[in-house]
Amino acid sequence: MVTDNGLPPEPPGFAELVADLALAYADLRDPNRRSLVEQIVTGAIAIIPGVVAAAVETLDAQGRLGAPVMVGNEVARAVMDAQNELSDGPGLQALRDQKQVVVNDLGSDGRWPAVAAAAASAGVQSVLCTPMEVNGRSFGVLVLLGGASDFGDSAEDSAVLARIFAAHAALALSGAATSGQMATALESRDLIGQAKGILMERFHLAPDAAFALLVQTSSHTNTRLRAVCEQLCDTGQLPSDRRAPRPSPTD
Structure with missing residues (x-):
């Protein structure tokens, strides 16, 4: 059955789940809320027809599949591990090509017999791997596993x-990700402001001169600017280096 726009009808609860996902990032710091990836995996199992297990998978630095936050269950883990052992499989192909890979019958598909054997042992007969991408940036692949x-x-x-x-x-x-980056940027800006304030008061520096001193100290001591500011705010002292510039008082 399809709707007038050619798509299948949305299962009950689909719209509500999508809304929850779209808003969930605002609550990521709430320790009582499930992680966003857990919501994605659990929601996929609950509402997409025929799905018995799921995972959100990413590639690590060695090009292996990993699901650092959550895998749907041990069934999904078994299928992922089989692909890592072979360095090939539907999840890896979907990530590499950024295209959906559908395997309706692993037993007769023939592309990944070893993965098919591991999947069959775990009770999986069908696999659906869909890249998760926004504006060219990959967020992994949604892997859905069917028991039939x-x-x-x-x-x-x-x-x-x-x-x-x-x-x-x-x-x-x-x-x-954007929310986290913005939060980090705001925290860094506040930290730099505090460090500048300390230098301005202690050495009677103008704001630009105080910031320049922080940057120069960072460069001369091979210390990140944020770490320089953190040390100054926590201890009242800048990282020491014999080449560090001396502050110049304002006029």
């Missing part, structure tokens, strides 16, 4: 819903 071939005769609907779901989830992850 063709996701229990829902393969077409599951594939379309997976693309919709992955797009919304990637936007949520993008928002979380």
Whole structure:
């Protein structure tokens, strides 16, 4: 069954889950709230037809699949580990090509027989891997696993819903990353302001001169600017170096 726009009807709860994902990044610092990735994985299992296990996977520096936050369950872990042992598989291909990979029947597909064998041992017969990307930036791949071939005769609907779901989830992850970057930038700005204030009062420096002293100290001591400011605010002392410039008082 499809709607007038050619898409399958959204399962019950789909709109609400998407809304939760889109807003979840605002609450990431709440220790009582499940992580955003946990929400993505749990939501995919709950509402996409035929899905029995799921994971959000990324590539590590060695090009291996990893799910540092959460894997749906041990079924998903077994399929991911099999791909890492072979350095190949549907999840890796989806990440490398940034294209959705659909395997409706692992037993007859023939592309990854060893992965298929591991999946079959874990009770998985179908796999659906959908890249999560926003503006050219990859946030991983949503991997959905089915306990029956063709996701229990829902393969077409599951594939379309997976693309919709992955797009919304990637936007949520993008928002979380942006929110975190903004928070870090604001914290750094406040820290630099405090450090400048200390130097301005102690040495009667103008704001620009105080900032220049912080930058020069960072360079001369090979210390990050944030770390220089943190040390000054915490101890009242700048990192020492015999080449460090001496402050010049304002006129």
